[in-house]
Amino acid sequence: MQSIWKEAAVEKTADQERVEKKRRFVQPDAYVLLFFVALICAIVTYILPAGEFKRIIKGDITLTVPGSFHFVHSHPTGFVDFFTKIQNGMVMGAPLIFLILFTSGALAVIEKSGAIDAFLKSTLTRFRHRLLFLIIPVGFILSALGTTGIVVNSVIAFIPLGLFIARGLKLDAIFGVSLIYLGTYAGWNVPVFAPQTLGLSQRIAELPLFSGIGYRIIIYLTFLGGTLLYVYLYARKIRKDPTKSILGPESFTSETAMIGTEVETTVKVSLQQKLILSFAGLSLLGFIIFSQIFKWTENEMAGLFIFIAIGAGLIARMSANDIALTFIQGCKQMVYGALIVGMARAVGLILNDAKILDTIVNALVHLLEPLSPIAASIGMYIGSAALHFLISSGSGESTVLMPILVPLADLLHITRQVAVQTVMLGEGVVNTINPTSGVLMGVLAMSGISYGKWLKFMLPLTAVWFVLGLIFIIIGMMINWGPY
Template identity: 50%
Template sequence: MTVADLQKPPAAAARAGKDKKPTSPYVLLFCILVVAALATWIIPAGEFQRVMKDGVSFVVPGSLHAVPQQGVLPGRIFTAIATGVVNSASIIFLILFTGGTLAVLEKTGTVAGALHRLSGASRSGDLTVIVIVCAIFSLLGTLGIVANSVVAFVPLGLLIASSMNLPVEFGVGLIYLGAYSGFNSAVLSPLTTGLSQRLAELPLFSGMELRAVVGIAFLLATIAFLALYARRCRARNIGATMTEAQRAVSDKAAASQAAMSGAQWLALGLAAVSLVVFIIGTLRWKWGEPEMTAMFLIIAIGGGLICRMGPSAIADEFLRGSGKLVPGAFIVGLARAISIVLADGKILDPIVNALSSLLEPLSPMVAAIGMFVSAAAMHVAISSGSGESAALIPIFAPLGDALHLTRQVTVQSVLLGEGIMNCINPTSGVLMAVLATSGIAYGRWVRFVLPLVGVWFVISVVSLIVGVWIHWGPL
């Protein structure tokens, strides 16, 4: 349900939904993939020289040189899709295993009972639920624990929205926007802030005070956006458009007013402890998608056995839940194929060099904003945060030095540019997987989230201006 839909009479909205079938995200990404392949024949190919340090490939500024044109042939478009699926295997299986785990916990009644308590804990309205869920996922996002893996938690958001009788956008927003409100600032994220600061030769996680303030501003804006959206839906009596499965979950949650059983509490405790262990493992031992996939498998098996499900019943429910998320899982590989085609065509480096050339004559404040906008634009081509940092920071850092920008401001401009684009980037495998999982068309999602992205944009620009003004350091 979009803001535009809210303004339509129910009959008109129903006719609009019946007459216009939303474009499949697979079709959208395939069209972008074809355009990227055509661009490899038009944009002159080039490459920067690169050096390896500590396993990271660094771009040598000013080293762009022409190479033979590497136009991508039609056959490579399809093999790139297969390569993208293979390269994204860890994320794909994480998504599938999460769907299986949630299905097992749903069968035990643990999810329904927990959702009822969450949605009914506050008699004063929806704000408590929004604050709690967004704060938790924002914290996980700013620590870099939930980024690509946010897809795994989207079904939980859909269940919350269903139990609260609110549209699916609300449920997706709770999880996805909550996580990325924290990820945008990335106060303690090793894969974005940590890598970017290392490339810029800054102390690890330095400057976190201002970055934390920015993160809180993102979180408050997200909470206010979702609260206003929920209030608008309540005022216009617009509830969830539920499938039969979602309605069954909602009915189960409504019927679970009795206290949860001891076994259900124990299964919920196992899930909570597993998540805490994973957080510790991420911070101390650099755990990633494989360990998180294993964590969900442990929760599914352990939770099912605790609630006295048989081994065959656990396996059947796990496979059923995994099957529901297959469309969302495989779309990650299709999105990855776009960056593979651009890299094969040797046109990413010339694009980066052209953007940096445009920034050279600008004043410090305008240049900082220009870096931010450039990083946002480049994120369409480089959907990986760490990949974008490795491509842009070695070029932007010396450019920022020449423009009298601190390295901290340069790093922040790249992080924020990538951050706000994650929620509307059509080449993001994570976003497209979220939309495929939740059944929301890309255009419908953009119309829903664009006001919040606009607020995030203003927060980002203001924070960069402040950073330039106070000579945010060190360095």
Template identity: 45%
Template sequence: MTKKQKINRKWEMPDTYVILFIVLLMAVAATYFVPAGTFEREVVDGVEKVMPDTFSYVDKNPAGFMDIFLALQSGMVQSASIIFLVLFAGGAFEVIERSGAINGGILRAVNITKGKEFWLIAVISTLFALGGAIGAIANSVIPFVAIGIIIAKALRLDAIIAVAITFGATFAGFNAAFLNPYTVGIAQSIAGVPLFSGMALRIITFSIIVLVTIMYTWRYAKRIMEDPSKSIVGILEGGVGQENQLTVEFTTRHKLIIAFTGLALAFFIFATIQYQWTIDHMAAFFIVIGVISGIIAGMNYNKIAVTFLEGCQKLVYGALIIGVARGILVIMENAQILDTAVHALSVPLENLSPVFVAIGMFMVNGVINFLVPSGSGQAMIVMPILTPLSDMTGITRQVAVQAFQFGDGFTNSILPTSGPLMASLAVAGVSWVKWAKWMLPLFLIWCVIAIIILTIAVLIGWGPI
């Protein structure tokens, strides 16, 4: 390699797997100098909880060379239920998306609200937010930004609006998701909280955050309509004739698929309450949703199978992150330093009020998301720490789950390490600097809302656990 070639080589941000492996090696190193210790635990209402003031040191058990790789294998095995939940959900949503139901529903809403700019922005944003809230659309929002561009052109708005009503709205819903298996489902499962419990407050939070996001987006859109020079990036040209690109048939099959999926997810919520369905039931139920949606769409058995597997394949990268993240905890658990870390974190928090503990959890998770942008992977790393920490600091595990969710979600919309954000901006041709200028005030508003919600949740002892 020549000297010139060496100079031209650019530094790259390490892949998430590389970062997690480095963290794994740090955990291995920690087993040699961090004292081993353990808390006593008791079972309360069927849930194992940490008993405060019972921490004691034990003999060290440092990790060896082969333990590094055994931890990765054990992490995959221990996380199998969650990994297959992610894969099967990806398969089901791929069948639904490939049927054209999502695309047709969105463009149908565009045509219905034509000429009513506010309602158009509100309806499209709400649809994408709901997609983010139930896990149907997250990273897969990227190709939909192209639809946002068509809508923005038709309204003679700019590319920031295109990103805001697609990517921005999706992650506004993702931030306050109430039925997302990748974040809420995994975090509650690890915390020992009934699956999708606490739904009422989550739906209220979702409604507030999405409404604020819509009003913020509309305020900017209205300003451009009144004075195009107010656009941060300049309005999109070529609005005339865009109506033809927004014409799409929303068939009876599409309507049936959307209706069936909605009813199926509603039934699952009922089943978790009535029949105590678990995360394993949800993974299996996604197979049912995928197969029946494919049948309604008119796919033959081979097409359903191939499409479902292609959806699984798209999420292999994200799914296996869960196992790698779990491997870090395997190292810490086997060496008995996980409880030592929890004890060390709990000491400075002992004199803080539970409200400030919850807010601190939220902020710390926001920082962690810079390094581990995978929501499910981050849940696997932090929830085993936040769960006992919440037991010892006087906040419910439900609050800890919400603090994790806010911390994981908000920063996805502004950090340049967020892959979906950078890809969406690339599709729209918007620089990250200009997006950050537009997004920062909304991000800060979200943070204020999160702090208020967490404060209320702590004060009311938000349960059930």
């Protein structure tokens, strides 16, 4: 009897240790992480000497003068200053914060009409029995929604559709998830028209909003093509031999992998829904054109999404009150992601106001100076990829990194457009393997795929993405990709 009690005690102790380990390694929230980053930066203002470079204004941008660094009087961050910097960061980030909120509000109105859901369902069901003809259109549509920042976190809602298609094709859950999730993120990872990351980074770098669109479209199409080919080859392989499925042959009959996959298979896009989608698409196309002609910024784009919300609501025959309430509900869903822009901006303010940002930049210059500009740009690329495991928010990472990389790029003869792209590609290539990503963890939980199995599937594609990123950064350096 005593031995039984001892064994039970040992098991209880082991269980307690496992629970404590889980508690000990809980990933901190993005806001908590950024708060401590800001706190560390505030402490560093008392340690690092203050300094600054001379800067000159050339046209619409401010350029850093190489070799002009000099030490100045220190302005460390005080106790009260630390907390007001967070408020100031929110104020400075207001244009982008409201753009993100209004984008979500407009999408909520469109989604309430059922237009997006019906369009995706009809496309998926129409091609579910033709593998290649299914992957290409679905991947292209989802990637277009991803590269414009329209569907990112909300991709989780469409995972059951992918699992349903996988079951219909007698393929495993990994195929269903990759069709939807990777289809979307093949675009989001290399944004062409996403205000949350690309727009934010370009504004910090003082670049015209969404400039360099031609080269970015080439990058986007290349990443998309490689991703869809990888998904197709995997599907073809396991269709020929189910034992080669990463999940194992038993996954094809697994009921747990298909939870929540019962979806309507006879959905058709109504004329009203077609009008709503056409209206939203033409409005976005118009903005792309006019932003190049009239140099529109995030302010005009925020106004555009208010216009889209009202127009889509009227086409859907929603009342004025219904449009307003739905819009506000959509905004509420993105408060977390929007305010993190201001939180991250506070970090840059602490470094900048204490005049130690240039001190850090000067140290990095001396570290990277022996390298060629191409090698230095690759270093930026790898560094941003590594940082993304700590700051899983794309907008948060952009706000932290860009104030440092912009003057560094000027001093190392790297164009600001290339510097922006190093951050986009760096965070993009690790997005779909990042264990701190709430979206990835939600997708895996919904589909019943373990992180280890997903990593086994994703690592070859991640390696391909990484090499493609290197190639495009090097080409960008070689062609002096600008405008500056």
